[in-house]
Amino acid sequence: MTDNNDDKTLHVSGKKTLTLKPSGLQQGTVRQDMGRGRTKAVVVETRKRRHSGPDDKPAVVTPIVAKPAPQPVQPQPRIHQQEQPRRPEPQRRPEPSRTGNVLNELSAGEMEARRRALAEAAVRDAAEAKARAEEAVRREKAMAEEAARQAAEDAARKAEEASRPAVEPVAEVKAEPVVERVAPAAPAELVRRTDSAAPQARRPDGRPAAPAVLQPAAPGKPGVAVPGRGRGRDEEEESRSRGTPVRGKLPSRVEVAKPVRKVEDNRRAPTKVVVGGEDEDGTQRGRSLSAMRRRQEKFRRSQMQEVREKVLREVILPETISIQELSQRMSERSVDVIKFLMKEGQMMKAGDIIDADLAELIAVEFGHTVKRVSESDVEIGIFNRDDEEGEMLPRPPVVTIMGHVDHGKTSLLDAIRHANVVAGEAGGITQHIGAYQVEQNGSKITFIDTPGHAAFTAMRARGAQVTDIAILVVAADDSVMPQTIESINHAKAAGVPIIVAINKVDKPSANPQKVRTELLQHEVFVESMGGEVLDVEVSAKTGAGLDKLLEAIVLQAEILDLRANPNRTAEGSVVEAKLDRGRGSVATVLVQKGTLRPGQIIVAGDQWGRVRALVNDRGDHIKEAGPATPVEILGLQGTPQAGDRFAVAENEGRAREIAEYRQRLTREKAVARHAGQRGSLEQMMTQLTAAGVKEFPLVIKGDVQGSIEAIAGALDKISTGEVRARIVHSGAGAITESDISLAEASNAAIIGFNVRANPQARDAAERAGIEIRYYNIIYDLTDDVKAAMSGLLPPERRETFLGYATIREVFNITKVGKVAGCQVTEGKVERGVGVRLLRDNVVIHEGKLKTLKRFKDEVSEVQTGQECGMAFENYEDIRAGDVIECFRVEMITRTL
Numbered sequence: 001m002t003d004n005n006d007d008k009t010l011h012v013s014g015k016k017t018l019t020l021k022p023s024g025l026q027q028g029t030v031r032q033d034m035g036r037g038r039t040k041a042v043v044v045e046t047r048k049r050r051h052s053g054p055d056d057k058p059a060v061v062t063p064i065v066a067k068p069a070p071q072p073v074q075p076q077p078r079i080h081q082q083e084q085p086r087r088p089e090p091q092r093r094p095e096p097s098r099t100g101n102v103l104n105e106l107s108a109g110e111m112e113a114r115r116r117a118l119a120e121a122a123v124r125d126a127a128e129a130k131a132r133a134e135e136a137v138r139r140e141k142a143m144a145e146e147a148a149r150q151a152a153e154d155a156a157r158k159a160e161e162a163s164r165p166a167v168e169p170v171a172e173v174k175a176e177p178v179v180e181r182v183a184p185a186a187p188a189e190l191v192r193r194t195d196s197a198a199p200q201a202r203r204p205d206g207r208p209a210a211p212a213v214l215q216p217a218a219p220g221k222p223g224v225a226v227p228g229r230g231r232g233r234d235e236e237e238e239s240r241s242r243g244t245p246v247r248g249k250l251p252s253r254v255e256v257a258k259p260v261r262k263v264e265d266n267r268r269a270p271t272k273v274v275v276g277g278e279d280e281d282g283t284q285r286g287r288s289l290s291a292m293r294r295r296q297e298k299f300r301r302s303q304m305q306e307v308r309e310k311v312l313r314e315v316i317l318p319e320t321i322s323i324q325e326l327s328q329r330m331s332e333r334s335v336d337v338i339k340f341l342m343k344e345g346q347m348m349k350a351g352d353i354i355d356a357d358l359a360e361l362i363a364v365e366f367g368h369t370v371k372r373v374s375e376s377d378v379e380i381g382i383f384n385r386d387d388e389e390g391e392m393l394p395r396p397p398v399v400t401i402m403g404h405v406d407h408g409k410t411s412l413l414d415a416i417r418h419a420n421v422v423a424g425e426a427g428g429i430t431q432h433i434g435a436y437q438v439e440q441n442g443s444k445i446t447f448i449d450t451p452g453h454a455a456f457t458a459m460r461a462r463g464a465q466v467t468d469i470a471i472l473v474v475a476a477d478d479s480v481m482p483q484t485i486e487s488i489n490h491a492k493a494a495g496v497p498i499i500v501a502i503n504k505v506d507k508p509s510a511n512p513q514k515v516r517t518e519l520l521q522h523e524v525f526v527e528s529m530g531g532e533v534l535d536v537e538v539s540a541k542t543g544a545g546l547d548k549l550l551e552a553i554v555l556q557a558e559i560l561d562l563r564a565n566p567n568r569t570a571e572g573s574v575v576e577a578k579l580d581r582g583r584g585s586v587a588t589v590l591v592q593k594g595t596l597r598p599g600q601i602i603v604a605g606d607q608w609g610r611v612r613a614l615v616n617d618r619g620d621h622i623k624e625a626g627p628a629t630p631v632e633i634l635g636l637q638g639t640p641q642a643g644d645r646f647a648v649a650e651n652e653g654r655a656r657e658i659a660e661y662r663q664r665l666t667r668e669k670a671v672a673r674h675a676g677q678r679g680s681l682e683q684m685m686t687q688l689t690a691a692g693v694k695e696f697p698l699v700i701k702g703d704v705q706g707s708i709e710a711i712a713g714a715l716d717k718i719s720t721g722e723v724r725a726r727i728v729h730s731g732a733g734a735i736t737e738s739d740i741s742l743a744e745a746s747n748a749a750i751i752g753f754n755v756r757a758n759p760q761a762r763d764a765a766e767r768a769g770i771e772i773r774y775y776n777i778i779y780d781l782t783d784d785v786k787a788a789m790s791g792l793l794p795p796e797r798r799e800t801f802l803g804y805a806t807i808r809e810v811f812n813i814t815k816v817g818k819v820a821g822c823q824v825t826e827g828k829v830e831r832g833v834g835v836r837l838l839r840d841n842v843v844i845h846e847g848k849l850k851t852l853k854r855f856k857d858e859v860s861e862v863q864t865g866q867e868c869g870m871a872f873e874n875y876e877d878i879r880a881g882d883v884i885e886c887f888r889v890e891m892i893t894r895t896l
């Protein structure tokens with residue numbers, strides 16, 4: 001079964017209701033003959049071909065100026081709505097159209113007559129339209145000239161104006177009142193459409209369903225014609241928000257064929273917005289307002305960039321750097337750097353890491369100067385920043401408590417804290433954060449709440465000199481014990497003043513005087529014995545003497561005149577650090593310089609982070625922590641170690657860089673430890689030499705005091721004015737953890753004479769990478785130490801004269817350069833040794849020989865009286881008559 005379009009079989013149904021269908025698609029019902037008297041109703045859709053001109057081309061968007069023939073704008077009030085759809089279709093087929101009620105009710109003759117009349121009218125209209133279009137072209141030209149003139153005045157808009165010269169006339173046409181009425185007839189031409197879009201814009205009655213809404217040109221902006229009802233709501237709102245009045249809109253009776261579809265089409269096809277100029281092929285290019293705005297914005301930005309004065313910087317370049325980081329350091333956009341690299345043939349991303357050479361090339365290309373730094377340089381300027389003397393203000397002292405086991409260190413710390421909390425803040429809950437602050441007569445004192453010299457030396461080993469004053473706790477009933485002596489040595493090694501707290505005086509067996517006397521033997525001279533060391537009798541149990549102890553601390557602090565600059569970025573040491581389940585990494589730090597505030601970025605050891613909160617020893621969140629304030633820091637990325645230094649970094653990048661560098665160092669150290677390097681005497685010797693130290697620090701442990709004294713005496717003998725052995729600590733008994741930490745802190749070697757290290761000490765030594773040397777013969781020990789100490793002496797340079805040769809003639813040999821024809825006048829001349837060129841007994845040059853030849857052969861030496869050819873390495877200024885002195889240099893290692 002096929003559709004039959006034959007007139008005989010087609011019966012137009014006049015009862016068809018008017019529906020909103022695309023104008024190009026017309027529907028009718030026909031009765032189809034099925035044979036043998038049977039018929040069937042068939043719905044027939046007729047798709048009309050639309051003609052926009054005599055050349056029978058489909059309707060296309062035609063710019064008013066460029067294509068004047070079928071004038072889109074028909075400002076003639078006499079043309080009625082019903083007639084308008086007919087106008088662009090003069091060559092429609094003669095078959096009766098089934099597009100509307102009116103035509104359906106006319107007879108065939110009437111319809112034919114009407115069609116003819118309409119065709120004539122269309123031809124007439126076309127002629128008039130052509131004339132009008134020509135007029136429009138003229139006007140447009142005039143406007144274009146005007147626009148060009150304005151564009152010259154306004155540089156930013158020049159490009160925009162030049163690109164759409166056809167715009168102004170549209171605006172002008174719109175300004176005419178007639179246009180508003182006639183506008184519905186025009187959209188097919190006004191609005192650029194795709195072929196498929198055109199029929200959709202028509203109602204079944206032939207009228208355009210979505211007439212153009214004409215927007216008058218805003219001052220300085222082109223006029224815009226957009227499809228009226230066919231536009232999406234967004235576009236309407238956009239027009240409103242722009243303040244562009246929507247004029248020329250059709251009354252509401254004009255309905256939209258497929259609004260939703262059209263909105264999508266509009267979005268996809270910017271061509272519906274006619275603002276642009278003309279392409280080469282005569283079609284009008286549209287450009288959305290937002291695109292224009294973007295262009296304007298881009299143009300404005302580029303103008304601004306050109307105007308902005310370029311700041312040339314000194315760019316710090318590490319061995320490797322990411323392109324992004326480099327761009328930041330140069331204050332350039334990374335996209336510009338990437339563009340430059342692309343030009344150089346390298347495709348890279350902002351995150352890519354480049355080496356310092358390439359980074360330097362880029363920086364220089366961008367006009368900056370560079371400063372190459374080595375890895376360790378990343379820390380420069382972060383730690384140990386000096387302060388001006390005038391900026392220093394008094395700060396509280398930081399106190400550590402040391403002493404022998406069970407002499408009452410913990411009890412004393414608790415007693416002091418308890419007394420203070422009760423006095424200062426009734427009911428206040430103190431928490432253990434590793435350090436706390438107390439107040440004595442208005443003066444603050446900071447206590448490091450980790451008793452024992454282990455913590456003390458662990459800190460020192462990491463370079464943290466935290467403590468200002470050491471409290472040496474000695475039980476009055478027990479007097480001086482081995483760890484008391486160790487503590488004294490630790491304090492002395494750190495150069496920290498001691499205050500002796502003679503504890504447990506409440507005990508009946510207490511004998512404070514004995515303590516004082518015994519301390520004398522260890523060079524601790526207390527005041528009551530005529531010395532300068534303050535001593536206080538206390539009882540941690542009863543609290544007696546605690547005030548006196550605090551006063552002694554304040555007094556000692558005054559003597560020390562402790563100062564720090566609070567008005568700078570903070571720097572200090574980590575006292576304790578742990579990983580808290582709820583709070584993440586928590587580190588108790590002691591601010592030593594400057595003031596620490598939440599939000600700052602810090603580097604602590606090989607960790608970094610942004611300070612999320614500062615919590616003091618009472619659990620309060622505080623806004624800042626000044627010098628000598630212990631405070632808990634939340635927000636670190638990892639957990640640093642006690643004794644690690646911390647400092648505020650200027651930005652996250654720098655902090656991360658330092659942390660990464662330190663983590664690398666830690667890894668390398670761990671590897672080195674496995675190789676057992678650091679602790680060897682030889683290694684230590686090299687380190688000390690590099691540091692320019694002429695002292696050889698030692699920790700000596702022996703079986704009996706007598707052997708230690710013998711060793712000390714022997715070592716004293718081998719010491720000279722240039723280098724000497726310094727015994728940091730010595731004592732009888734096994735080598736303990738404390739010895740290891742002291743050795744680590746003092747960079748000392750550990751010597752065990754007839755003693756061994758206990759397991760904990762062995763572990764600690766392995767961790768710290770310290771070698772322990774064991775001896776049982778004193779001479780072996782002194783020989784080793786002597787050899788190691790000899791290494792501290794600089795080697796001696798010894799020069800041996802070999803001979804003289806006189807230059808007889810100078811030959812200039814191609815590719816070889818100048819060669820001196822010489823005769824050895826004294827001694828001998830050797831190849832590969834040092835030579836000096838003497839002219840009139842003045843040394844002109846000192847260097848090495850490149851060649852030494854006899855006749856044509858290279859020889860190793862030439863004796864007196866013989867002739868030879870000689871050439872210098874990298875030196876050519878030789879003349880006949882010059883004398884060549886030949887000598888050998890030896891570096892002689894010195895021994896003690």
Ligand SMILES: Nc1nc2c(ncn2[C@@H]2O[C@H](COP(=O)(O)OP(=O)(O)OP(=O)(O)O)[C@@H](O)[C@H]2O)c(=O)[nH]1
Nearest residue numbers: 404405406407408409410411503504507539540541
């Ligand atoms: N009678 C009396 N006993 C005290 C005093 N101070 C501390 N003690 C006691 O001495 C013992 C040891 O005290 P700790 O404070 O634990 O001593 P420590 O030095 O911290 O000990 P370690 O932590 O093991 O090094 C405890 O039983 C205390 O009760 C005091 O002033 N008088």
